[in-house]
Amino acid sequence: MTLHLTEPRTGGAPVHSPESRKPVPRKSQRGSRPGGSSIDVQRKKLLIPFVGPAFVLYTVLFIVPALGAVWISLHKWAGSGPMKFVGLDNYGRIFRDQLFLSSFGNTLLLLFVVGTAIFVLAFALTLVLRDMAGKKIARNVIFFPHLINALVFGVLAGFIFNPGGMVNTLLAPLGVTDPPKWLAQDNIFPLIMVTLVCTTTGYFTTILMAGVDRIPPYYYEDCALAGASAFQRLRYVILPLTWDVFGTCAVLWTISSVKIFEIVWVFGGSSGAGVPPTQSWTAAVYTYVNAFSGQSTPAYGAATASAVLSLALISVLVVLLRRAMRRDAVEF
């Protein structure tokens, strides 16, 4: 973990050479911690003014609500009026709630199925891009969707998959006279999954590329000299050397997939009530609807219980991933 934190930004700070006029640099590495030099002592006094504001804002607006969520999830509460302590009852309740199970199942689908698809594709793209002409252009283009609000894709999908929309007009000349009802309630979620694969792969490709680009070229030359096949090169050079980047990407996807909300919310236009069909709900949508949709009495307890479970899912997976991906770091 820290290995990456301290990774120097190449190209970012070309500071070394121009400053060669000053006297021989003291042999003080960053870790020089005798605590003696006056600048260090002075610096330590900056704790409150420097760290204070960030610490307070972060604690009050992030950590306290997160702890509050755990607290609320142990209560039966409609948002106003008295809170009734019910212990773990809410958790039991949502596990008996068919709606929650399917929402949580959808989140798991996003996490694992979409995740796998993204990784396979991103890795394939990385291998293709690695020594391709015009790789910068291609990489820049496929990265861009990451910067667009997922709402946009949801709305566009509504247009493209309309009964009289573009997909069907494209399919008509191919002899498909009876195209599937793309936006039927049962079909929306698979479509969302496909859309997510399309829009997210580029981002992970960019990260993987950064890892692959770090591999020094002489490894490949070695491979060529040793007569390694393309597969062997992949198996014994590229994969081991990008393993940690894979781990990072997996953690990133775990975290970001669990909060997927807006694309589900508007996908294919809304269904009138302002709430998407239940078949396409994710855990995040479940939380939001249960608390704020105004359709029934808000069930803050159940809603936060669902959110806390998502957090638990993330924590468990991140710990597992860290363990599974841990290998002897290959220094190069």
Add this chain to the structure above:
Amino acid sequence: MSEHKLLAPLTTRRRAGRGVSPALRGERSILRGIGVTLLWMVVAISIAALVWMVAQAFRDTRAILDDPWGVPTSLDFGNFVRAWTVGDFAVATWNSLLTTVVSSVLTVAIAAPCSYYLSRVDNKLTQGLSLYFILGLGIPAQVILIPLFVMLNKVYLTDSIIGLNLVYIGVSMPFTVFLLTAFFRSLPLEMEEAAALDGTTAFGTFWRITLPLAKGGILTAFILQVISHWNETLLALTLLQSTEKYTLPVALISFVQQQTYSGADWGGLFAGLVIVVLPMLIIYVWLGRRLTEGLTLGMGK
């Protein structure tokens, strides 16, 4: 895009021999050819989709529905005017702009000194604090949604741009502190030490030496915040209730939902999408390299 075009620059490059051995120029297998072709198709489709979306924003709904492949015949801003006035996008754009800029500036301004401290002082406390900040990276927004709403409601900060700004600042702390700490660590210490020897105070070295050196990293952090705050939807949707407070994503959602009653105004909708996407495109074209670098560095945790 044909194979020919793709291979041509490759061969010339190899001949030019930019210090790359032939061994690196991969094997020309069929599989690879297919991959390359597919990739360029994806690239072409992505660009085409973007251009198409912008083009549709200049056509009226009837024309769009009749022929979705068509191009605008004239530069008609009618859709934008309608989205701007009827769809409340004018107010929403202003709110989004204000929120994005204010919260991003403040986020960076608050996170930078903190990151500096965490990167320069190395003891048990700062290690603990760093971990404490990183923890937030893993907490999804829906967890804090309800408690945040309850808390802000108590102090009358729901349905308020100020409240939303505060929330964005708090929520952005983990990532920004994390990114900037990594960045400050990568800066050399020599100049700070020289300044300290010359009698500059600790604050002075930060203000006059490190900050100017760190301009690049700080700008990157700022831009990344601009992007995430411009696109943030869930928190804004929860915390804002009245139309005149809506940010763009919320306005877009309400615009979409109005259409289930009033019939689809695709022209206006496309105009709305363009208003959401275009600023991101401009930023990306302008500062793209810095962005991808920042993201890949910051995310390399």
